[in-house]
Amino acid sequence: MNNIxxxxxxxxxxxIYKMDPRIKIIALVLSxxxxxxxxxxxxxxxxxxxxxxxxxxxxxxxxxxxKGMKALLFLLTFTFVIQVFYVQSGKLLFETDMHLSFSSIxxxxxxxxLYNIAKKRTKFKSTLFLAFVFMVFFLQAVxxxxxxxxxxxxxxxxxxxxxxFLLFRILIVVMLSSLLTFTTMPTDLNNGLxxxxxxxxxxxxxxxELSMMLxxxxxFIPTLLDETTKIMKAQASRGxxxxxxxxxxxxxxxxxxxxxxxVISFKRAEDLANAMEARGYVIGAKRTKIDQMKLGLxxxxxxxxxxxxxxxxxxxxTGVIHAL
Amino acid sequence: xxxxxxxVSYFYRGIKNESFEAINQINLxxxxxxxxxxxxxxxxxxxxxxxxxxxxxxxxxxxxxxxEHTIPVKKRTDKIGPIRKRVGxxxxxxxxxxxxxxxxxxxxxxxxxxxxxxxxxxxxxREAALLCxxxxxxxSKSPFRISGGQMRRVAIAGILAMKPDMLVLDEPTRGxxxxxxxxxxxLFNELHDxxxxxxxLISHDMDIVSRYAKRIIVMDKAKIAFDGTKETLFLDPNFExxxxxxxxxxxxxxxxxxxxxxxxKQVFTEEELLEYLKEVNHE
Numbered sequence: 001m002n003n004i005x006x007x008x009x010x011x012x013x014x015x016i017y018k019m020d021p022r023i024k025i026i027a028l029v030l031s032x033x034x035x036x037x038x039x040x041x042x043x044x045x046x047x048x049x050x051x052x053x054x055x056x057x058x059x060x061x062x063x064x065x066x067k068g069m070k071a072l073l074f075l076l077t078f079t080f081v082i083q084v085f086y087v088q089s090g091k092l093l094f095e096t097d098m099h100l101s102f103s104s105i106x107x108x109x110x111x112x113x114l115y116n117i118a119k120k121r122t123k124f125k126s127t128l129f130l131a132f133v134f135m136v137f138f139l140q141a142v143x144x145x146x147x148x149x150x151x152x153x154x155x156x157x158x159x160x161x162x163x164x165f166l167l168f169r170i171l172i173v174v175m176l177s178s179l180l181t182f183t184t185m186p187t188d189l190n191n192g193l194x195x196x197x198x199x200x201x202x203x204x205x206x207x208x209e210l211s212m213m214l215x216x217x218x219x220f221i222p223t224l225l226d227e228t229t230k231i232m233k234a235q236a237s238r239g240x241x242x243x244x245x246x247x248x249x250x251x252x253x254x255x256x257x258x259x260x261x262x263v264i265s266f267k268r269a270e271d272l273a274n275a276m277e278a279r280g281y282v283i284g285a286k287r288t289k290i291d292q293m294k295l296g297l298x299x300x301x302x303x304x305x306x307x308x309x310x311x312x313x314x315x316x317x318t319g320v321i322h323a324l
Numbered sequence: 325x326x327x328x329x330x331x332v333s334y335f336y337r338g339i340k341n342e343s344f345e346a347i348n349q350i351n352l353x354x355x356x357x358x359x360x361x362x363x364x365x366x367x368x369x370x371x372x373x374x375x376x377x378x379x380x381x382x383x384x385x386x387x388x389x390x391x392e393h394t395i396p397v398k399k400r401t402d403k404i405g406p407i408r409k410r411v412g413x414x415x416x417x418x419x420x421x422x423x424x425x426x427x428x429x430x431x432x433x434x435x436x437x438x439x440x441x442x443x444x445x446x447x448x449x450r451e452a453a454l455l456c457x458x459x460x461x462x463x464s465k466s467p468f469r470i471s472g473g474q475m476r477r478v479a480i481a482g483i484l485a486m487k488p489d490m491l492v493l494d495e496p497t498r499g500x501x502x503x504x505x506x507x508x509x510x511l512f513n514e515l516h517d518x519x520x521x522x523x524x525l526i527s528h529d530m531d532i533v534s535r536y537a538k539r540i541i542v543m544d545k546a547k548i549a550f551d552g553t554k555e556t557l558f559l560d561p562n563f564e565x566x567x568x569x570x571x572x573x574x575x576x577x578x579x580x581x582x583x584x585x586x587x588x589k590q591v592f593t594e595e596e597l598l599e600y601l602k603e604v605n606h607e
Contacts, residue, residue: 233380234421237413239437259423
């Protein structure tokens with residue numbers, strides 16, 4: 001229960017922490033636009049290097065960044081496999097026949113069993129997963145005995161470029177977005193978002209209310225987790241043991257957890273609403289902020305760099321400048 | 325023998341992976357048919373201690389012997405479910421654990437989890453409701469439409485319906501009005517006297533503790549600072565360091581003996597005080 005960390009703020013003191021949260025949000029949007037308008041592999045590679053360099057200067061531990069990527073490993077591998085198989089352009093680099101045969105299917109079954117056993121024993125789950133995916137295809141290539149079905153695997157240069165391009169894009173997007181949550185406190189993020197969305201007030205979009213809702217939600221996540229643990233324990237002493245019961249019983253046991261949580265949250269919401277009103281909160285009324293946001297030199301520089309990158313991009317895309 | 329703690333410690337993990345000790349090398353034996361009270365400041369480890377009594381928490385170090393079970397379990401096949409049937413734990417504000425459509429069904433939830441049939445569970449639920457003095461006509465109502473005090477009775481009935489040999493209560497009278505808490509304590513006393521259930525009670529209210537408990541444990545900074553009877557507790561030289569109050573009757577006695585020169589005698593309840601005063605008056 002306590003492993004869930006939302007926002008994942010990493011305390012620090014580098015230049016990116018001193019940036020205005022509003023600018024950080026705008027910068028993220030701008031850089032995402034840049035990432036999605038780039039059309040050549042070389043430019044994407046340059047952008048990836050730039051992103052990595054930027055991360056190095058922010059003082060965020062690189063390991064933490066990579067740990068965040070782990071959740072994406074499956075998606076990345078999947079994209080890689082699909083792309084390598086289906087993009088067939090450019091020079092042919094490598095070709096082989098793949099076989100689905102009695103021998104290779106047998107070997108695959110053994111492999112899956114071995115993988116599941118090894119998964120519980122080892123700490124290097126990601127490496128193991130990659131090795132597993134490689135072995136799945138390797139076995140199909142080297143075990144043709146007792147053939148049922150076979151197909152060709154052709155690796156083209158274009159396929160590799162396209163895959164690299166997509167992988168880089170995903171990596172950049174994820175790294176930049178997590179950089180925002182790593183280096184901005186949820187409250188600052190919320191204030192920044194409110195400020196950035198302010199123009200939408202013209203079309204009667206409830207910006208202030210939305211940001212209040214957001215900050216209340218973030219504030220109450222740990223509280224609710226706490227309550228959940230309490231209720232879980234209380235129900236456990238009435239014989240609810242999630243690990244020791246059958247699936248059929250589990251359903252009613254989950255209900256015994258959900259209903260009290262709902263009751264508690266409604267009660268809390270009501271109390272909170274009363275407490276807010278007692279302190280003079282009026283929906284839609286103008287409020288002042290305790291932290292005034294100020295623009296600094298870093299903000300100016302970063303926005304300028306991003307705007308330059310974006311213009312360069314647009315110029316390349318429209319053919320005014322020729323790409324490298 | 326009921327429960328035995330052998331050198332039990334429990335550590336909480338902090339955000340930065342540092343550990344805090346909630347209880348530290350606890351040695352404690354709770355016999356059958358005891359009425360035990362646990363006192364101590366907030367944060368002294370009382371709740372952590374009682375959560376070990378029905379295996380909700382497993383000790384980081386040491387061993388807890390709960391009837392014939394040993395925690396932590398040695399073999400995978402040993403289940404901890406049966407322990408919870410024998411030791412009923414009532415949490416602070418137990419009314420929040422209610423969830424069923426009707427009160428009767430909610431009381432039946434515990435027994436049914438331990439594998440009883442619907443008829444048996446219902447019979448037990450009705451018995452438990454009678455014991456907790458929940459009116460018959462309430463049983464078919466929703467547990468969310470009754471008062472807070474009654475909700476607590478229902479929650480306690482839900483534990484009693486499992487017919488535990490030991491009842492562990494974490495501040496059962498907290499948030500109740502004086503009448504409600506008096507009735508609640510009378511119920512536990514009756515369970516102890518008539519039905520022979522072992523009671524372990526966490527409470528800050530020294531009036532309640534000294535009126536009912538036969539043995540008192542004081543927790544201080546994750547350790548047991550005092551273990552003994554009420555008569556010795558209030559005379560303990562370290563009493564001030566436990567941050568406990570004395571019972572009202574006891575304070576009154578102290579005041580009277582100082583102001584009226586009545587010879588001091590330990591009294592714990594208003595009745596005892598009155599009796600003693602009458603006695604003194606006669607002489």
